[in-house]
Amino acid sequence: MSRVEDKLKQMGLSLPPAPTPGGNYIPAVRTGNLVFLSGVTPRRPDGTPFAGKLGKDLTVDEGYEAARICCLNLLANLKQEIGDLDKVTHIVKLLGMVNADPDFTQPPAVVNGCSDLLVELYGDRGRHARSAVGLATLPGGVAVEIEMIAEVSG
Amino acid sequence: MSRVEDKLKQMGLSLPPAPTPGGNYIPAVRTGNLVFLSGVTPRRPDGTPFAGKLGKDLTVDEGYEAARICCLNLLANLKQEIGDLDKVTHIVKLLGMVNADPDFTQPPAVVNGCSDLLVELYGDRGRHARSAVGLATLPGGVAVEIEMIAEVSG
Amino acid sequence: MSRVEDKLKQMGLSLPPAPTPGGNYIPAVRTGNLVFLSGVTPRRPDGTPFAGKLGKDLTVDEGYEAARICCLNLLANLKQEIGDLDKVTHIVKLLGMVNADPDFTQPPAVVNGCSDLLVELYGDRGRHARSAVGLATLPGGVAVEIEMIAEVSG
Numbered sequence: 001m002s003r004v005e006d007k008l009k010q011m012g013l014s015l016p017p018a019p020t021p022g023g024n025y026i027p028a029v030r031t032g033n034l035v036f037l038s039g040v041t042p043r044r045p046d047g048t049p050f051a052g053k054l055g056k057d058l059t060v061d062e063g064y065e066a067a068r069i070c071c072l073n074l075l076a077n078l079k080q081e082i083g084d085l086d087k088v089t090h091i092v093k094l095l096g097m098v099n100a101d102p103d104f105t106q107p108p109a110v111v112n113g114c115s116d117l118l119v120e121l122y123g124d125r126g127r128h129a130r131s132a133v134g135l136a137t138l139p140g141g142v143a144v145e146i147e148m149i150a151e152v153s154g
Numbered sequence: 155m156s157r158v159e160d161k162l163k164q165m166g167l168s169l170p171p172a173p174t175p176g177g178n179y180i181p182a183v184r185t186g187n188l189v190f191l192s193g194v195t196p197r198r199p200d201g202t203p204f205a206g207k208l209g210k211d212l213t214v215d216e217g218y219e220a221a222r223i224c225c226l227n228l229l230a231n232l233k234q235e236i237g238d239l240d241k242v243t244h245i246v247k248l249l250g251m252v253n254a255d256p257d258f259t260q261p262p263a264v265v266n267g268c269s270d271l272l273v274e275l276y277g278d279r280g281r282h283a284r285s286a287v288g289l290a291t292l293p294g295g296v297a298v299e300i301e302m303i304a305e306v307s308g
Numbered sequence: 309m310s311r312v313e314d315k316l317k318q319m320g321l322s323l324p325p326a327p328t329p330g331g332n333y334i335p336a337v338r339t340g341n342l343v344f345l346s347g348v349t350p351r352r353p354d355g356t357p358f359a360g361k362l363g364k365d366l367t368v369d370e371g372y373e374a375a376r377i378c379c380l381n382l383l384a385n386l387k388q389e390i391g392d393l394d395k396v397t398h399i400v401k402l403l404g405m406v407n408a409d410p411d412f413t414q415p416p417a418v419v420n421g422c423s424d425l426l427v428e429l430y431g432d433r434g435r436h437a438r439s440a441v442g443l444a445t446l447p448g449g450v451a452v453e454i455e456m457i458a459e460v461s462g
Contacts, residue, residue: 177440185341289444290443
């Protein structure tokens with residue numbers, strides 16, 4: 001088991017099955033040492049989509065939790081692509097897209113749910129560039145969608 | 155004629171003239187083996203902007219058609235940059251941005267209009283990572299804007 | 309002093325201090341010859357956030373000014389990462405995200421505030437690919453957020 005997955009286990013977390021794409025695309029494409037990961041969306045523990053708009057239906061804490069679930073989905077897709085999560089040399093970039101009411105002003109506090117977990121798992125290699133912004137709507141009305149670029153070795 | 159353009163012809167399609175940028179930017183920048191393509195927007199066959207909001211003014215089928223037109227514009231820009239569309243080794247990533255009402259939940263079904271055509275034209279090399287999301291508004295009020303990253307050789 | 313900073317000075321401009329990230333992320337990550345820069349937001353000369361929605365609270369000229377301020381913040385972050393702004397071999401790509409009312413149709417005219425300055429400073433090396441789109445909302449309700457990819461040497 002990779003060190004990163006071991007750390008997840010110690011935190012009481014585990015990788016979900018890699019999510020099935022909801023359209024004609026694939027979860028990840030590697031080019032050179034970069035892996036471009038498709039945007040992922042969160043599900044609740046009961047398997048239903050984690051839907052709702054920030055600033056209207058959901059609290060920042062709920063959005064944070066949704067972003068944390070997105071992180072696990074990104075890592076599941078990344079493992080499927082590269083085989084071993086310890087091959088990550090750097091998390092390069094996130095685009096965190098929050099389903100938000102036009103008056104909601106805290107997309108960064110939501111997307112931290114993903115960023116915090118990446119830094120907990122990877123330490124300095126997990127520190128990434130990022131944009132965290134508010135979208136009009138997302139697939140299935142989910143709370144957050146996050147895409148990622150990772151640098152890998154081997 | 156490239157194999158990809160030949161395939162387009164067999165499908166009854168052809169590349170439009172590369173669209174003129176609507177601002178101080180260029181259609182594509184190549185760095186190493188990656189080409190980063192600017193977001194493109196669709197026009198209707200009569201040359202007017204393909205405008206309207208999904209979930210309000212346009213059906214999913216109309217949005218799908220708009221995304222397909224975006225795909226042709228992306229390929230026109232890509233050909234202008236690399237000279238020959240057969241030099242593409244992989245379509246890496248799309249960001250599909252749909253002009254959407256806050257209650258619209260099907261951005262992926264719209265962006266499939268671009269993804270389906272890429273896969274028809276390039277086969278496995280056309281299978282890409284993607285995010286498909288709902289924006290508050292787009293330039294000129296168009297239905298869809300799509301940007302792309304392609305890996306090329308030579 | 310680098311040629312680019314000298315040019316800024318001649319224009320009566322200067323680099324601000326690199327902005328403090330408003331979340332758990334870092335301003336830039338370099339991978340190979342590419343630097344991925346986090347989205348930045350603008351402040352007014354008095355230090356308060358440059359807030360407001362295009363098409364509702366702010367004119368296109370005000371949005372243009374906000375985008376120009378974003379450009380200076382991006383360059384401040386880039387200098388912090390690479391040490392010398394003359395090491396830039398090409399500005400590759402911008403994603404310009406405008407806080408916009410659903411009826412606003414001119415995101416490109418706003419994002420030109422950043423693009424124009426890049427081209428003034430870098431000439432042909434500053435000509436970049438770009439998407440300029442309208443978001444539902446942004447961090448702190450600011451007018452514009454812009455992220456950038458730059459190609460660098462050395």
